[in-house]
Amino acid sequence: MAKIAVLGCGWLGMPLAEHLVELGYEVNGSTTSLAKLNLLETISVKPYYIDLENDKTEYLDLFLDKVDLLIITIPPRMNEEHPTYSTNFEKLMPYLQRNNVNKVIMMSSVSVYAPNKEIVTEETQQYSREKTAQQILDAEQVLLSNSFVNACILRLGGLFGPDRKPVHYICKKAFLDNPELPVNMIHLADIISFTTAIIQNRFQSDCIYNIVSPKYKSRLDYYTQQANENNLDLPPLGINDWEMARKVSGNKIAVYTGKDYQY
Incomplete structure (x- = not known):
């Protein structure tokens, strides 16, 4: 693969695009912010203004x-x-076919899984009934059910990294709820690392991988480490609602790529 397009150059998409440029790929990047067009150019990403939700798609074919x-x-x-x-994913389909782009990686979320007493893997079929989770599952199916598209779905844990530190939000709360429940987090650097490995390895069609760090046992474990790193004090511990427990395994992608989690 020599040319890659990143649809959505935000907190995750922009550093991913920049990393791919550094590896020698030609990269197109899209944004819904006119102010970001020049910023993308500064990292050698060819910028395009695309807003699927508001039907700003006149540059999609060029993209x-x-x-x-x-x-x-x-x-x-x-x-x-x-x-x-x-619906936004459905809007993409004719453009993909017209430009013969049949390899697609989608950044999804482990929030699609329902609470579960067992370890959740890619084979788990119990899904959340939350509205946002249903939206994500529907979007996944747009890709997975299309015979033209070879899709790779990456279900990400809770995001953290530079400029995204959930511990700051937690420290403002009255209590750290569910301190003993499992936590499913993933650092930006690991997302970029595993995504790059998938691109550079043989691309598998219609595959699903969870990307979740194995390094944290519980919410208290994760937030204590983050509070110490950022010189913050955690609030008092709240109660545990074990009906909400869900531990997602991200082992499959580590085995496939031969890479370890850094964070």
Whole structure:
């Protein structure tokens, strides 16, 4: 693969695009912010203004021209009265076919899984009934059910890394709820590392991988480490609602790529 398009150059998409440029790939990047167009150029990513939700798609054909792989990093909107997430994926399909782009990586989320007493793997079929989780599952199916597209779905844990530290939010709360429940987190560097490994290894079609760090036993374990690193004090511990427990395994992608989690 020589040319890659990253749809959604935000907190995850922009550093991923920059890393791919550093590896020698030609990279197109999209944004819904006109102010970010120049910023993308400064990291040698060819910028395009694309907003699927508002039908700003006049540059989509140019964005996908001669592209070998599309990476989708756009998240769903929370609490939409009329969800648009999977519809946005459907809008992409004719453009992919017209430009013969059949390899797609989608950044999804482990939030699609329902609480479970067992370890959750990619084979688990119990899914959350939350509206946002259903939106994400519907978007996954747009890709997985299309006979033209060879999709790789990466279900990410809770995101953390530079400029994204959930511990700051937790420290403002009255209590650290569910301190003993399992935690499912993933650092930006690990997402980039595993995504790059998938691109550089043989691309598998219609595959699903969880990307979740194995290094944290519980919410208290994770937030204590983060509080210490950031010189913060955690709030008092709240109660544990074990009906909400869900431990997701990210081992499959580590085995496939031969890479270890850094964080």
